[in-house]
Amino acid sequence: MRNIAAAMLCCLSFGVSSAQALDHIWIIGGGPNPGHSQAQIEFNVNWVIQVLNASAGARQLHVYYTDGATSGRDVVLWQPPRESKDSLQPLARVFGEQGPNGERFYTSKIPGVLGGTEASALKERLEKEFSELKAGDRALLIYNGHGLRDRDDPAGNTLRLWNDTQLSVREMDQIMSRIDSGIPVRFVFTQCYSGGFARLMRPQAQDSLALGEGNRCGFFAESEDRESEGCSASINVGDYRDYSTFFFAALQGRTRTGEAIGSNPDRNGDKIVSLYEAHLFALSQAHNADLPRSTSEVFLERWQPWYLRWADTGAEPDNDYGNLAREVAKMNGLPELGPVLIKELKKRRFALAGKMLELDQEQEKLSQEVEALQKEVRKEIGLRWPEALSPYTLNFFQFLKKDLDAVQDFILSHPRYPELVGKQDRQARLEYEEISNLDRDITQLDKILRLRKLARLQGQFERHASEQERAWFQRLQSCEGQPL
Numbered sequence: 003m004r005n006i007a008a009a010m011l012c013c014l015s016f017g018v019s020s021a022q023a024l025d026h027i028w029i030i031g032g033g034p035n036p037g038h039s040q041a042q043i044e045f046n047v048n049w050v051i052q053v054l055n056a057s058a059g060a061r062q063l064h065v066y067y068t069d070g071a072t073s074g075r076d077v078v079l080w081q082p083p084r085e086s087k088d089s090l091q092p093l094a095r096v097f098g099e100q101g102p103n104g105e106r107f108y109t110s111k112i113p114g115v116l117g118g119t120e121a122s123a124l125k126e127r128l129e130k131e132f133s134e135l136k137a138g139d140r141a142l143l144i145y146n147g148h149g150l151r152d153r154d155d156p157a158g159n160t161l162r163l164w165n166d167t168q169l170s171v172r173e174m175d176q177i178m179s180r181i182d183s184g185i186p187v188r189f190v191f192t193q194c195y196s197g198g199f200a201r202l203m204r205p206q207a208q209d210s211l212a213l214g215e216g217n218r219c220g221f222f223a224e225s226e227d228r229e230s231e232g233c234s235a236s237i238n239v240g241d242y243r244d245y246s247t248f249f250f251a252a253l254q255g256r257t258r259t260g261e262a263i264g265s266n267p268d269r270n271g272d273k274i275v276s277l278y279e280a281h282l283f284a285l286s287q288a289h290n291a292d293l294p295r296s297t298s299e300v301f302l303e304r305w306q307p308w309y310l311r312w313a314d315t316g317a318e319p320d321n322d323y324g325n326l327a328r329e330v331a332k333m334n335g336l337p338e339l340g341p342v343l344i345k346e347l348k349k350r351r352f353a354l355a356g357k358m359l360e361l362d363q364e365q366e367k368l369s370q371e372v373e374a375l376q377k378e379v380r381k382e383i384g385l386r387w388p389e390a391l392s393p394y395t396l397n398f399f400q401f402l403k404k405d406l407d408a409v410q411d412f413i414l415s416h417p418r419y420p421e422l423v424g425k426q427d428r429q430a431r432l433e434y435e436e437i438s439n440l441d442r443d444i445t446q447l448d449k450i451l452r453l454r455k456l457a458r459l460q461g462q463f464e465r466h467a468s469e470q471e472r473a474w475f476q477r478l479q480s481c482e483g484q485p486l
Contacts, residue, residue, distance in 0.1 A: 023138025025061040027054060028128070031146040032068035032076065032119055033233075034162040036107050038148060039068055040233045041079040044110050046146045046192075046246045051113060053254045057486050063114055064131060068164050070118030075107040076164075085423075092413040093406075096379050100426055119147075121167035125177060132180040140484070141187045143220075146246060148233065149193030156226040159198030171198050178202060178218065186481055188277060189220035192245050198226035203297040203478065219297045219481035221249070221281045231290045231442075243442075245292050248284035253277075253486050263287075269322065278482040285449070286326050286333075291441045293449055298478040302459040305471060310462050318457035327453035334446050343450075351447045354440060361437050368429050375422045382416070383409060 031047040033039030047067065054063065068076040083089045083104040094103035117127055135141060145161060150168065152158030160168035181187055191199045204218045223230040223245035232244030242258070251257050252267035252275055267275050267283035275283075278296065285294050318324035328338040336350070337343045384391045387409055389401035401409075413419055463475065 023136070023140075025059065025140045025142065026064065026131070026135060027061055028064045028066070028131075028141070028143045029146070030066045030119055030124070030143070030161070031112070032110070032164060033148055034164060034166045036074075036076050037078055038162070038233075039077050039110075041077055042233055042242060042244070043146055044077050044112065045242075046232075046244070047112055049258050050144060050146070050246065050250055053250045054486070056254065059486075064116055065112060065114045066117050066119050066124055066127070067110060067112045067115050068119060071115045072118075073109050075109050077110045078105050078107055080104045081106075087407065087410045087414070090406075090410070092410045092419070095419075095422060095426060096376055096383070096413055098376060101430075119164040121163045121169045121173075124163060125169065125173065128177050129180050132177065135181055135185050137182070137184060139185055141181060141185060142486075143187070143189040145189070145191050145193060145196075147193055149191075149195045149198075149230075151195040151198070151227060156195075156198035157201050159195045159226060161193065171201050174199065175202055186484065187218040188481065188484065189218070190222075190246075190249065190277075191220065192223040192230060192232065194224060194229040195226055196222040196224050196230060197228075197295055197300070200226070200295070200297055200300040203301070217477050217481050219478050221277065221294065221296050221482075223292050223294055225293060225295065228293065229291075231292050243288060243290040245284055245288065245290075245294055248288040249280045252280035252283035274485045276483045276485050278479070281482070282322065282326060285453075286329050289442055289446065291438070291445045293445060293452060296482055298475060298482055299456055301475055301478055302456065302463055305463060305467065305475075306459055307466070310466065314458045314462060318454045319461035321457055321460050323453050323460060324457035327450050327457060330446060330450050330453060334443075334450070336450070347447050347450060351444065354444050354447070358437070358440050358444070361432055361440065365429065365432050365437070368425050368432070372422065372425050372429065375418055375425070379413065379416055379418060379422070383412065386412070 029047060029050060031043055033043060044067075047065075051063065051065070054061065068074075080101075081104050083091045083094070083100070085091050089103065091100060091103055094100045117123060132141070148162040150160045150162055152160070152170075157171045160170045161174075163169055178187060189199070189202065199220070200222060202218050202220065223232075230245065232242070232246070247258055251263050255263065255275070257263055263283075264287060265283070267279050269279050269282060278298075281294060281296050288294075318327055331338050331343055336346050380391070387401055387405050389395075389397040390405075390409060392398050463471075467475065
């Protein structure tokens with residue numbers, strides 16, 4: 003069972019009476035089922051809770067995770083299986099299960115879980131709790147899990163919730179309409195295709211005075227049509243490079259392994275790291291495959307008139323995004339300014355794209371070779387132990403009891419088995435190391451281009467936006483610029 007005492011404590015607001023205004027933080031995490039509820043998600047949620055509890059000020063946490071406070075095994079953890087008969091790895095390799103053979107399932111240990119994340123129940127709880135917020139409160143929603151993309155309409159992008167249920171952007175918008183318009187609402191979505199949830203922002207709401215459409219703002223690990231990094235089943239925290247890892251490191255002032263962070267996230271020097279500054283830190287410091295964005299950045303992109311799209315294509319202005327573009331270029335060994343940078347970017351991206359094509363082709367060739375080797379060995383196994391080819395049957399169960407040692411000795415002594423192992427291990431290195439690292443390198447180049455674009459957009463906005471548009475943008479910036 004999860005820690006019920008901790009669950010009770012997490013809902014209390016220390017040093018604040020029930021009549022006083024309060025920060026309310028909703029943390030929603032986990033996968034849609036045990037096989038897709040990776041250990042990294044659990045580790046991320048626990049770390050976020052630790053960062054929040056160590057931060058100054060009083061707040062009330064509302065934590066929802068997978069199947070709630072039950073004892074079900076809702077998390078999958080992966081560790082490299084031993085290359086031995088005891089682990090059944092020889093049999094797993096021949097039957098294509100060498101990866102899953104390293105998985106084990108356990109019950110998550112999240113403090114303060116109030117309930118599960120099955121969509122219908124979660125929606126009901128959120129609607130109730132959102133409607134109970136009062137004047138002076140602030141709301142922050144943090145989601146750490148998986149997402150799905152609606153290719154026809156980004157407003158149909160969804161959170162993948164427990165028991166394979168979903169909650170779309172539109173549905174979340176309706177849920178948030180329960181929050182009084184005077185209450186600021188911030189959100190951090192870290193899932194794949196999270197940028198679709200930028201549609202939750204309402205910078206114009208205070209002008210229309212529409213109930214439930216208050217000033218909402220937030221941050222997203224990715225765009226509406228790109229997958230985000232993270233969700234590993236590995237327990238090696240030092241290898242995590244996802245958006246959450248850098249965003250909350252900036253707020254805490256230390257990495258999740260306890261080391262000092264590499265640069266100061268307090269860009270305006272007021273000795274307080276805002277959510278926006280944490281976002282900029284993740285944007286600049288994370289060498290990963292994410293292209294994060296904020297609601298104010300999305301606002302700028304939507305604002306730009308068509309006739310300005312080809313203007314100001316030279317050096318980027320001296321603003322936050324221009325400075326970040328130069329910083330990221332320098333970190334990646336590129337010139338920091340102008341046409342020389344663009345020339346080098348194109349040259350490097352062309353080279354990396356060529357290398358990626360080579361790795362993809364090698365991966366495809368390996369897949370065919372591995373499949374052929376597996377079929378060859380399985381055919382010989384079937385001639386000696388036909389029961390081995392009928393899994394999930396009584397014959398297969400009896401085969402495991404009687405002939406498991408013999409069949410694994412046969413596999414280990416097979417002349418093609420070392421070749422199979424070598425090719426499968428090469429497949430794993432390609433997918434989880436070389437292709438991933440190359441994708442990260444390519445993303446850094448795309449990030450520089452995006453930052454240069456945002457720098458020009460901000461400059462254009464300052465010169466061409468109407469007073470009303472400036473007021474809306476300032477509202478978003480003010481919301482994003484709040485501290486935790």
